[in-house]
Amino acid sequence: MTSRRTFISQSALAFTALSASRVMGANETIRIASIGLGGQGNGNAGRMAKVPGVEIVYLCDPDTVALDRAKKAYPNAKTTQDLRKVMEDKDVDAVVVSTCNHWHVLASIWAIQAGKDVYVEKPISHNIWEGRKLVEAARKYNRIVQGGTQQRSDPLQDEIKAFLDAGTMGKIKYVRCNHYSLRNTIGKIDKPLTPPATVDYDLWLGPAKDEPIYREKLHYDWHWNWNTGNGEMGNWGPHILDDLRNVVFRDKVPLPKRVIAGGGRFAWNDAGETPNTHFAYMDTGDIPVIVDFHNLPRQKGVKAPDVYLRRRTGAFLIIECEGGYYTGSRGGGTAYDADGKKLHTFKGDGGKTHAANFIAALRSRKSSDLKAEIEDIHYSSAWCHLANTSYRLGHKYVREQAEAAVKDFQPWNDVIADFHEHLVKNELDASTLDIKMGPMLELDVAKETFVGDTASPEALALLTREYRSGYEVPKEV
Known part of the structure; x- marks a missing residue:
C-alpha cells in the first residue's frame, strides 16, 4: 500500500491531466464513488x-457493516474500507463525500488532487481554515465541487427572491433563523467506548484526535463532540444560514462582520459537548441576523413575543420587513402583511434536483452551472463555525451583560427572553445551569480571521485544528 503521505502526489500526476481534459458526452456514463x-x-x-447516465461503481466506509448493507443496493460496485483506494482508481469520475464532518475537507482535497470531481456534504468543512483550503484546491485543479445544501436547487428560493424584490412587504428589517430538532441524550459510559470490530478505527478517525469516547454509540452521535462534529449549529445551520445567504443576501455577504453566541448543554448530563440550546447575533453591516436553535422538547402554552410564536410553527427562516414578514422552511413558506393577512404561499420540492444539477455540471465542465458551488457553501458553513467559536470561547452568562452586548436591538432581547422562557418550560433553573456567553468576535472578512481584541490565541486556534499525523489537511494544496 502506498504511504499516506505520498500516494496522492503519485496518483495526481498520473490521472489529473487526463481527467481534467475529459469532457463527458450526454450519453456517457458518469462513474461515482x-x-x-x-x-x-x-x-x-x-x-x-x-x-440518468450515472453508475455507483465504488463504495467506501471504514465500517464493513455499512459496506455490506450498501453492497446489496449496488452489487456491481467495488468496495473498500480505505478511501485512498478510491482515489487511486482511474475509473472513478467523481466522489460523493458523506463522511463524518472531520473528514469532509481532506477526503475532498484528496479526490480533487487525484483529478476527480466532488459532491461534499454540509458543513463542507470542520473549521474555517480548511474550508478555504478546499476552495483553493477546487480552483487550482479546476474541479467541479458541489456542496450538499440541496435547498439551493429548489426553485422556491428564486420565487422568494422575486417576491422580496417586488417590495410588497417593504424593506427588510432583520432576519431570524431558527430550528427545533428534538433529540435525546447520547448517554455517558464509565469506560471509553471500544469501537466495533467491524470498524477500521484508524481510518474512521482520520484527521481527528485519538481521544477516548464516552458516549454510547460510535456512529451518528459524533455530531455532538467537537473532535468530529459541529453540533446542531453545524448540522442544520448550514442549510438554514445558506438559505439566508442565498435568499436575503444573494451571496453578496460572504461573512458577518461581528458574531456573538451563547447557550449550553442542559438537562441530559451526557457525553456530548456541543450546546443543545444555542443562540447568536450576526452583524452583517446591513441586515441584522439572529439565530435560535433548541434540541429540548417543545413546550405548549408559551407566552412570548409574536416572533417567537412564528418560530414555533417550524419555520427555518423568518424575514421581518417593514410591511409584513415571510416565514418558511424546507419546501415551502408563506408571506403575510403587517396585519397577519396571507399575501402569498410558496411551494417547492426541497431541492430534489440537486444531484442532477451536480451531474449536469460534470457534463458541461462549468462550475457556474452549480447551484451550490463550493465557495458559496464554504461561506455558509463558516457562519456556523463562527457561532460555534464564540460559544466555545464563552464565560459565565450574565443576562444583563448578554442583553447589553447588542444595544438598541429589541429582537436580540426577544431571543434572550425566549431562551429563559424555554428553560422555564423545560423545568430548568437558569441560576443552576452552566450557561455560556461568548465574546463579540470581530472579523476581517477578506482574510477570514479575527481582528482587534478578539484576535486572541484561543480564538485564532479555533479557526483551524491540530491534525493527526498522516491525515493533515495540506497548507499548500
Whole structure:
C-alpha cells in the first residue's frame, strides 16, 4: 500500500491531466464513488443513482457493516474500507463525500488532487481554515465541487427572491433563523467506548484526535463532540444560514462582520459537548441576523413575543420587513402583511434536483452551472463555525451583560427572553445551569480571521485544528 503521505502526489500526476481534459458526452456514463455510507451517505448514493447516465461503481466506509448493507443496493460496485483506494482508481469520475464532518475537507482535497470531481456534504468543512483550503484546491485543479445544501436547487428560493424584490412587504428589517430538532441524550459510559470490530478505527478517525469516547454509540452521535462534529449549529445551520445567504443576501455577504453566541448543554448530563440550546447575533453591516436553535422538547402554552410564536410553527427562516414578514422552511413558506393577512404561499420540492444539477455540471465542465458551488457553501458553513467559536470561547452568562452586548436591538432581547422562557418550560433553573456567553468576535472578512481584541490565541486556534499525523489537511494544496 502506498504511504499516506505520498500516494496522492503519485496518483495526481498520473490521472489529473487526463481527467481534467475529459469532457463527458450526454450519453456517457458518469462513474461515482460513494464515500461514507451512513443514512445520508446511502441517501446521496441513491439520489445520484437515479440521475440518468450515472453508475455507483465504488463504495467506501471504514465500517464493513455499512459496506455490506450498501453492497446489496449496488452489487456491481467495488468496495473498500480505505478511501485512498478510491482515489487511486482511474475509473472513478467523481466522489460523493458523506463522511463524518472531520473528514469532509481532506477526503475532498484528496479526490480533487487525484483529478476527480466532488459532491461534499454540509458543513463542507470542520473549521474555517480548511474550508478555504478546499476552495483553493477546487480552483487550482479546476474541479467541479458541489456542496450538499440541496435547498439551493429548489426553485422556491428564486420565487422568494422575486417576491422580496417586488417590495410588497417593504424593506427588510432583520432576519431570524431558527430550528427545533428534538433529540435525546447520547448517554455517558464509565469506560471509553471500544469501537466495533467491524470498524477500521484508524481510518474512521482520520484527521481527528485519538481521544477516548464516552458516549454510547460510535456512529451518528459524533455530531455532538467537537473532535468530529459541529453540533446542531453545524448540522442544520448550514442549510438554514445558506438559505439566508442565498435568499436575503444573494451571496453578496460572504461573512458577518461581528458574531456573538451563547447557550449550553442542559438537562441530559451526557457525553456530548456541543450546546443543545444555542443562540447568536450576526452583524452583517446591513441586515441584522439572529439565530435560535433548541434540541429540548417543545413546550405548549408559551407566552412570548409574536416572533417567537412564528418560530414555533417550524419555520427555518423568518424575514421581518417593514410591511409584513415571510416565514418558511424546507419546501415551502408563506408571506403575510403587517396585519397577519396571507399575501402569498410558496411551494417547492426541497431541492430534489440537486444531484442532477451536480451531474449536469460534470457534463458541461462549468462550475457556474452549480447551484451550490463550493465557495458559496464554504461561506455558509463558516457562519456556523463562527457561532460555534464564540460559544466555545464563552464565560459565565450574565443576562444583563448578554442583553447589553447588542444595544438598541429589541429582537436580540426577544431571543434572550425566549431562551429563559424555554428553560422555564423545560423545568430548568437558569441560576443552576452552566450557561455560556461568548465574546463579540470581530472579523476581517477578506482574510477570514479575527481582528482587534478578539484576535486572541484561543480564538485564532479555533479557526483551524491540530491534525493527526498522516491525515493533515495540506497548507499548500
